[in-house]
Amino acid sequence: MKIDPDSPEELSAQIARAIRAAIMDGSLKVDERLPSEAELAESFGVSRPTVREALKRLAAQSLIRTQRGASGGAFVARQSYAQAREQLITTSTLLLSMNGVDFATACEARYALERACVPLAAARRSADHLAAMRAEIARQSTAGLSDEAFCASDVAFHRALVDAAGNPILSYQLAGAVEAMQPLMNMITFTARSRERIWALHGRIADAIEARDAAEADRGLADLAAYTAELGADVMAARAARRVNRHTEGA
Amino acid sequence: MKIDPDSPEELSAQIARAIRAAIMDGSLKVDERLPSEAELAESFGVSRPTVREALKRLAAQSLIRTQRGASGGAFVARQSYAQAREQLITTSTLLLSMNGVDFATACEARYALERACVPLAAARRSADHLAAMRAEIARQSTAGLSDEAFCASDVAFHRALVDAAGNPILSYQLAGAVEAMQPLMNMITFTARSRERIWALHGRIADAIEARDAAEADRGLADLAAYTAELGADVMAARAARRVNRHTEGA
DNA sequence: CGATTTTCATTTGTCAGACAATTAAAAGTC
């Protein structure tokens, strides 16, 4: 663990990198206690505030957790699926919104990923997963639901579908992708007609999963992907038209 | 942007959360400059070191970048695919290693995700992607390659396959998943025989992608998944056997 | 002696103030 005071890189960043490397290569194990801030400061030859900045960097990635008091300190944190999902959602959401990823690309990615776990879901789905999917379908078919609530239920349905695959890695990766797309999905205003079509497709997919018919579920998901892309394209076209109008009026 | 000094949550964490929320909901746009540390300290009613800890938390997630000097400060950073990938790899790697995710589960997730982009890759692959895949196959078939180098080439091959799908979201998500698995893959020692089988399968997949035959590429990938799982199972069985031996000798 | 309370030492959280390093803009100079 060496740092270079003459490097242009900030000292706190160097220290964070050194400790992160130690965690990732296993030199520091889960729940192991790091030296106290004062000890770290001395061993790195920097002041305590600098060490603290480094530790906050690591805390932001939930690589460590800290505890006050005697026998307190910084401990290597076990990476939980929940935390990892949060991080992934934050990163993915910003990646989509800041880079102007178009709806079609995001949609394509989302459904491609989701279709990856359909075979597993068909093979392994439990009654609980099916019940969760049915519950969301029921909610989606109730009248007077706001667009946000409809979207949230849509996410929950797909989450249940992914969880049915019974692979936590897939759940973690796909939950991130699906949730990150929610802001994009929220741009769509769902008519009663389009909602009906969507929950009908959801029903078809749930039926297929229940029947352990992966091929049929895949076809249902493909249809849903196509229909979602179509809805998105309509919204984008309408927006583009409005922009042209404004521009024409202004000129 | 309000913070509560009486909350058990650290002030720097609250401040980071407030600013993060402002970035994610669009109140702070890309490249926009945040107030100076002194101004933030005053407006939040805390000291400058506390503000700095909050900013380091955000910097660790690459939500902001800072610049020294007059007209310097903290700026909202555009989330790049490269940065997002780094984060995803760090998180996923630790998630796998710290939670004792078994080889079979990780392998299943990886190949499920990869198969999701085979249809797109078959449809859109360019000559460049094919060339990249062929180059890695050539490397894999050279003699005297270390296990690490073989694994790295394997990752590069799959990376090219994923990139061929032409969807940056998929590339980002899958690159993370594939690279995070590398430590697990490195536990396998590849015999000349298994290497030959692997690069032969790679060749079959590349041929299918070149011929735009998604079904054949999918079959190749499925075979590769099965073979990889088999190799992993052998390694795990051997390990388990060694453990039992040690235990028996000890008793 | 055992249980309870008190004290205490350790460690993180926060603050105040200072100085160094960097950098862009303003002022000065030729």
Added chain:
DNA sequence: GACTTTTAATTGTCTGACAAATGAAAATCG
């Protein structure tokens, strides 16, 4: 006008201090 110098703003780092939390040891009491 082009170049150099100065200056002001801003982050990076340090020092020293105190508050708050917390577990362990010491003291007290039944």
